[in-house]
Amino acid sequence: MFYRLTGVYQTDYAKDRALWPIPTDRWIALLLLAIAIAAPFIFQVHYVANYMLPWLIWSSAALALTLLMGVAGQLHFGFAAVMAIGAYSSIHLARFGVPFELALLGAGLISAVIGSIFGAAALRVKGLYLVMATLAMQYLVDWVIVNVPAISGGAQATLRTPDVSFLFIPLESVWLYYMALLWTVVVTLFVLNIKRSSYGRALVAVRDKDYAASIIGVSPFRYKLSAFFTSSFIGGISGAILAFCYYQAVTPEQFGFHVSIQLVAMVLVGGLGSVVGAYLGAGFVLLLPMILTNFVAGLGAMGILNVSASLLAHIPLMAYGALIIVFLLAEPLGLAKIYDNTRKYFLVWPFRHGQS
Amino acid sequence: MNHLLRKTLLGSAATITLAAGTSAQADDTITFGLLQDFTAVYTFVTDEYHQGQQDYLELINQRGGIEGKTFDTFVRDTGNEPDRGIEAYSRARGEGAVLVDFLSTPVSRAIVDRALDDETVMITPLHGRGDASHGETFPYVFPMMATYWAQATALIDYIDEHRGGLEGKTIAHVYIDTPFGREPIPVLEELAEREGFQLETFAYPTPGTEQSATWSNVRRARPDHVLIWGAGGGQPVSVREAIRNGIAPEDILSVVWLAETDANTVGRDRFEGVRRFEAVAAGTDYPIIEAIQEEVIEPGHGSGSEENVGTSYYNIGVATMAVAVEAARNAIEEHGVVTGETLRDGFYGIEDYDAEGLMPPVTFSPDDHQGGGMGRVSKWDGDSWEPLTDWFSAHEDVVWEAIERDAADFRD
Numbered sequence: 001m002f003y004r005l006t007g008v009y010q011t012d013y014a015k016d017r018a019l020w021p022i023p024t025d026r027w028i029a030l031l032l033l034a035i036a037i038a039a040p041f042i043f044q045v046h047y048v049a050n051y052m053l054p055w056l057i058w059s060s061a062a063l064a065l066t067l068l069m070g071v072a073g074q075l076h077f078g079f080a081a082v083m084a085i086g087a088y089s090s091i092h093l094a095r096f097g098v099p100f101e102l103a104l105l106g107a108g109l110i111s112a113v114i115g116s117i118f119g120a121a122a123l124r125v126k127g128l129y130l131v132m133a134t135l136a137m138q139y140l141v142d143w144v145i146v147n148v149p150a151i152s153g154g155a156q157a158t159l160r161t162p163d164v165s166f167l168f169i170p171l172e173s174v175w176l177y178y179m180a181l182l183w184t185v186v187v188t189l190f191v192l193n194i195k196r197s198s199y200g201r202a203l204v205a206v207r208d209k210d211y212a213a214s215i216i217g218v219s220p221f222r223y224k225l226s227a228f229f230t231s232s233f234i235g236g237i238s239g240a241i242l243a244f245c246y247y248q249a250v251t252p253e254q255f256g257f258h259v260s261i262q263l264v265a266m267v268l269v270g271g272l273g274s275v276v277g278a279y280l281g282a283g284f285v286l287l288l289p290m291i292l293t294n295f296v297a298g299l300g301a302m303g304i305l306n307v308s309a310s311l312l313a314h315i316p317l318m319a320y321g322a323l324i325i326v327f328l329l330a331e332p333l334g335l336a337k338i339y340d341n342t343r344k345y346f347l348v349w350p351f352r353h354g355q356s
Numbered sequence: 357m358n359h360l361l362r363k364t365l366l367g368s369a370a371t372i373t374l375a376a377g378t379s380a381q382a383d384d385t386i387t388f389g390l391l392q393d394f395t396a397v398y399t400f401v402t403d404e405y406h407q408g409q410q411d412y413l414e415l416i417n418q419r420g421g422i423e424g425k426t427f428d429t430f431v432r433d434t435g436n437e438p439d440r441g442i443e444a445y446s447r448a449r450g451e452g453a454v455l456v457d458f459l460s461t462p463v464s465r466a467i468v469d470r471a472l473d474d475e476t477v478m479i480t481p482l483h484g485r486g487d488a489s490h491g492e493t494f495p496y497v498f499p500m501m502a503t504y505w506a507q508a509t510a511l512i513d514y515i516d517e518h519r520g521g522l523e524g525k526t527i528a529h530v531y532i533d534t535p536f537g538r539e540p541i542p543v544l545e546e547l548a549e550r551e552g553f554q555l556e557t558f559a560y561p562t563p564g565t566e567q568s569a570t571w572s573n574v575r576r577a578r579p580d581h582v583l584i585w586g587a588g589g590g591q592p593v594s595v596r597e598a599i600r601n602g603i604a605p606e607d608i609l610s611v612v613w614l615a616e617t618d619a620n621t622v623g624r625d626r627f628e629g630v631r632r633f634e635a636v637a638a639g640t641d642y643p644i645i646e647a648i649q650e651e652v653i654e655p656g657h658g659s660g661s662e663e664n665v666g667t668s669y670y671n672i673g674v675a676t677m678a679v680a681v682e683a684a685r686n687a688i689e690e691h692g693v694v695t696g697e698t699l700r701d702g703f704y705g706i707e708d709y710d711a712e713g714l715m716p717p718v719t720f721s722p723d724d725h726q727g728g729g730m731g732r733v734s735k736w737d738g739d740s741w742e743p744l745t746d747w748f749s750a751h752e753d754v755v756w757e758a759i760e761r762d763a764a765d766f767r768d
Contacts, residue, residue, distance in 0.1 A: 046450060050443040146534060156485050156762050157535030158465045247438055248469050252535065253462040254438055290443050293433055308660050309410070310403045313394030313433035 002346040019192055036181055040174050051287055053177050055279075057242045058286050060184040062266040062278040063191050064234035069264070070273025071191075071200060072227035073207025074122050077131045078138030079235055079263045084255035085141060086111040086236025087243035088151055091159050091250065100164035100171070100244075104237050111236020112229045114141075119228025123221060126210075138257050145252045152252060160249045176245040183241050187234055191275055194230075203227055262286075269324060271334025280335035288323065292316035384421075385428045386684055386694045388413070388677075389448030389456040391463075396436040398459055400588035401613070401669045403660065405459060406431075408673025410659035412644070414652045416681055423688045427681070434458065438466040449476060454699050455680055459483055461536065471496050475696040477683075477703070481676050482612055482635060486539065487762035489726035494763070496700055498725045500679055500718070501635040501672075504611065505755045506729035508540035508583070511609045511633055512547050513750030514733045515581055519607075522553040528579035530570065530594060532586040533559040540585065546754050564590020571597040580607065587613040592621035595630055605629035606735070615668040619736050628738040635731045636675040636715045638741040640666035643712040644674060668741065671714060678711040679703075679718065679727075716747035729755060 003024040010016035020026040036056075040048050065079050076082075090107035094100055121133035145152050153159035164171050166179055194200040202223050205213035210220040243250045262285050270281020293316045299305045300312045307315075331337045390409060392402050413427040421427065430451045432444040441463030448456055455477040458464040464484040471478040472494065479498045480488060486503035488494040502510065516522045529544055531537030541557060548555040556577045560570040564586050574582065582603055584594040591614050598608050599622075610632040619627040640646065645666050652658055653665060664670050687694045687702030694702075706727075708717040718727030730749045734741040749755075 046446050050446045054439050054442075143533075152535065154762065154765050156465075156487060156539075156765070158485065160469065160766070246442075247466050249465055251462050251465050253436075254466070286439060289435065290440055293440070293444075294447070297432055308403075309406055309431050310394050310660070312431075316433070317395055317435075 002349060003343070005347075017196060019189075019196070033185070036185075040177060048177060051290070053180055054242075054246055055283055055286055056177075056180045056184040057238060057246055058266065058282040059279045060180075060187045060241070061235055061238040061263060062270065062282045063184075063187050063275065064231045064238060065263050066267045066270070066273055066275070066278045067191050067194065067234070068227055068231035069267055070271075070277075071195065071207065072203040072224070072231075074119070074224060074227055075127065075130050076119075076134045076231075077260050077264060078118070078134040078136070078141070080255040080257070080259035081138045081141035082111050082115050082232045082235040083239030083242065083259075084145060084250075084252070085114055086239030087250050087255070088145065088159065089236070090240035091161055091243060092151075094162050094164050100166050103164075104240055107240040108233040108237040111239070112233035115232025115235070116225055116229045119225060119232070122224045122228065135257075138260055142252060142256065145255075153250075158249050158251050161244045161247075164244065171244060180241055180245045183237065187238070188275060190234075191278075195273075195275075265324075269327065269334055271336030274334065274336035276339050277334050277336030280339065284327075284335060289316060289320055292319050384425050386425055387428045387430055387448075387451055387453045388680065389430045389432075389445070389451075389453035391430075391432045391434050391441060391444040391448060391456060392459045393436040393463070394433040397588070398436060400617070401615075401672075402459060404664045404667050404669035405673035405676075407658075407660035407664055408670040408675075409457075409677045411648050411652050411665070411670075412674045412677040413681070414657050414659065415644075415648050418651050418655075418657065422681065422685045425684075425688065425694070427684075434460060434463050436460050436462060438463055442466060442470070445470065449474060454694050454696050455479060457481075457676065468494070468497060475700075477696050477699045479676060479680065481672065485762070485766075487759050487766060489724060489729075489759045490763035491720075491722045491725040492763075493767055494725065495722075496696060498703060498720070498727075500676065500720075500725070500727050501715075502612075502633070502729045502731045502749070503726055503755065503759070504536070504539045505543045505758045506726065506749060506752075507611055507633045507635075507731065508543050509547065509751040509755055510731055510749060511583060511631075511733065512544070512551070513748070514609070514631070514745060516551065518733075518744065519581065522551040525553045525580040526556060526577060527553055528556045528558060528574050528577055528582045530558045530560065530567075530574055530582055530584050530598075532564050532590055533561055536587070537585050540583075543754055543758050544583075546757075547751060550754075560586075560590070560594075564588075564593060567593050567597050571601045574598070574603075575601040579603070582608050584608060584610045584614075586611070592618040595622050595627065599626060606631065609633070609733070612731075616740075617667075624736075625738055627736050630736050631733055631744070632735075632741070633731050634668065634734050634741065634743075636668075636672045637713070637743070638666065638668040638671055638734070642671075642714045644678065644714050645671065648674070675711055675715045678714065679706065679709065682706050682709050710747075726759075 003022055008022060010021060020029055039052055061083060065076060068074050068076050086107040089110040090103045093103035093106045118134060118137040122130050125133060169175055171179055202218045205218050206220050206223045214220050247254060266281035266285045269284050271277030296312060296315045305312060390406060392406055394402050413429060417426045430448045430453050434441040434444055441458055445456060445467055457479045461483045464478060464480050467478060475496055477496050479500050481501045486499060486505055488497035489499050489503055544555050556579060558570050558574050560567040582598055586594055595608060599605060606629040608630045612633050612635050614632040649665060653662055683699055683702035683706060684694050686705035687698040690701060691698040703720045704722060707719045710717040716730035720727050728749060730747045732743050732745045732747050734743045
């Protein structure tokens with residue numbers, strides 16, 4: 001009833017392979033896009049500037065990582081370093097006078113090249129060993145940024161983003177939000193399309209068993225490297241967007257190891273390899289602590305929770321930890337699976353054969 | 357640069373209910389946003405510091421506030437994360453906060469541009485950008501206490517004056533490998549050249565819980581004095597390793613981040629003789645702290661454990677709010693209302709204010725947001741911190757050279 005399938009016939013292959021073959025899915029996607037576009041005019045500025053904007057940017061980063069970890073099966077625990085490379089390169093390029101559009105591309109390419117060099121470890125090692133190799137990347141990049149003043153921006157180790165314009169539109173005020181939205185929509189469509197292309201299927205083959213993939217003619221060498229390249233490219237540009245559209249000043253601490261862990265958490269909590277999951281995971285990891293902090297602080301202000309400021313600050317942390325456990329116990333495949341279950345339930349509603 | 361999202365839209369009317377709804381500040385309260393890191397990196401200082409801030413504001417409120425206005429705080433944990441800091445900042449502004457304090461370098465750096473755009477006073481005592489002392493470049497940012505550069509020059513001057521001069525000596529700078537740790541190096545190099553001592557620098561990796569490899573190198577350099585430049589858990593490790601490597605406690609001089617807890621960790625007796633820079637006096641023998649004990653703690657209005665009252669970081673918190681309250685008082689006297697702008701002018705009205713001896717006399721002006729950058733050197737006498745010098749500052753030309761240089765970078 002909600003997802004009307006009656007009358008939906010795929011009469012050619014193109015229609016069958018459409019991104020959203022079921023009209024309801026398509027309408028939901030369009031509705032969400034419309035809300036996102038209209039957001040600055042319908043929501044309070046506080047929520048657009050401090051919730052939706054960072055959520056979009058972190059979602060694009062999580063999409064890049066889910067492409068690598070979920071689709072291609074290569075673990076990466078140094079993804080914040082990839083974003084740092086993108087952020088720093090874009091700022092330096094823009095300061096040299098390179099147009100912002102090219103600076104973004106350049107930042108993506110530099111991140112992609114450096115990311116692939118470290119990704120090359122994946123050709124020899126897998127699983128936990130690959131985690132170690134990518135961790136090494138995190139620490140090396142951190143070290144280089146901190147120790148080379150020309151990169152970090154001198155004694156204060158803070159680089160401000162210069163004023164730039166994108167396609168002749170000066171990047172300020174509400175355009176910061178639309179820039180982030182544009183980038184996230186592009187990445188989303190890209191990852192959705194990868195998943196239904198032969199390239200995506202090759203990545204999945206490599207993920208599931210790399211030597212089986214090589215037997216059927218999929219070169220693990222090429223696909224592993226290209227997965228690192230593509231994902232680092234997107235991650236680098238996401239880092240640049242984060243710097244230009246949100247932080248407006250970068251310091252090394254903003255891309256530390258804990259950020260890498262948060263990115264992995266976004267992908268895992270959201271659901272490995274899922275596009276919806278990347279959004280939900282980023283929302284969970286980024287926004288939930290803010291919401292919980294404000295909720296608990298609100299209780300404190302009403303006098304319901306009369307405890308010290310320190311304990312009040314730790315309660316959201318406990319709640320957050322508990323929620324991660326609850327969600328992962330309830331659905332180990334992540335938030336995306338919860339969405340999927342809900343969708344399948346309504347797909348056949350009022351009947352009960354939606355289990356899968 | 358950056359006109360933020362909120363700006364344009366605030367202008368375009370219709371959409372904004374938030375601003376109209378909550379930012380209208382009640383006339384009789386002044387709100388400060390204390391948006392600090394209670395849960396991540398700065399936990400070694402935040403609890404005591406925040407408690408000092410709250411207790412001092414409570415003292416003022418108990419006495420009826422200033423000119424009939426009382427103080428309210430808007431408190432949020434940022435977890436040292438810029439995203440949460442930005443959100444908390446925006447919310448605090450919505451609640452009418454005229455002053456914010458993040459006590460977190462990464463967060464306050466992400467807010468600098470926003471605070472300048474929004475004309476909100478941001479205090480960055482002992483954290484954040486040292487070059488924000490340059491008031492012309494950073495009209496709304498107040499480091500308000502000695503910057504790390506001023507601390508380095510003061511410690512070197514202390515060696516010069518009280519420890520047998522500098523000529524021909526070797527001084528080791530042992531620091532945590534972060535921008536904070538390396539911040540004083542250019543200033544120290546300049547002084548080494550000027551004063552004729554040899555400077556050796558040694559970095560240890562974050563988070564500083566393991567430093568033994570670094571200290572065996574320090575030992576090899578046979579330094580006459582050692583500066584330890586870290587914060588939190590790394591500091592007692594530095595002291596312990598220094599003593600283990602044959603450096604006498606009295607030759608160990610620390611940046612401001614060394615406190616009673618570190619002495620307890622190392623051992624109160626072994627710690628005896630260690631020197632540190634202090635920007636604010638420690639202990640309870642000061643009129644303001646005594647007043648807090650009498651009027652806030654004893655009637656049960658304290659915001660935390662009584663044991664913390666009078667500790668180094670508690671007193672720093674008290675001092676920050678003492679200055680802020682003074683600024684607010686000036687703002688009311690001059691303009692009648694406290695907004696970001698009048699509060700900033702209120703800071704400029706502060707002249708030789710020393711919080712009844714709790715801190716060095718500070719004077720703010722549109723040029724100098726550091727307030728003079730004075731401090732003193734104290735030593736651990738086995739039980740408490742005993743001041744060895746009067747309040748002083750040294751080599752201010754070198755400090756201001758560094759401030760001007762970085763502020764010029766910022767303007768670019």
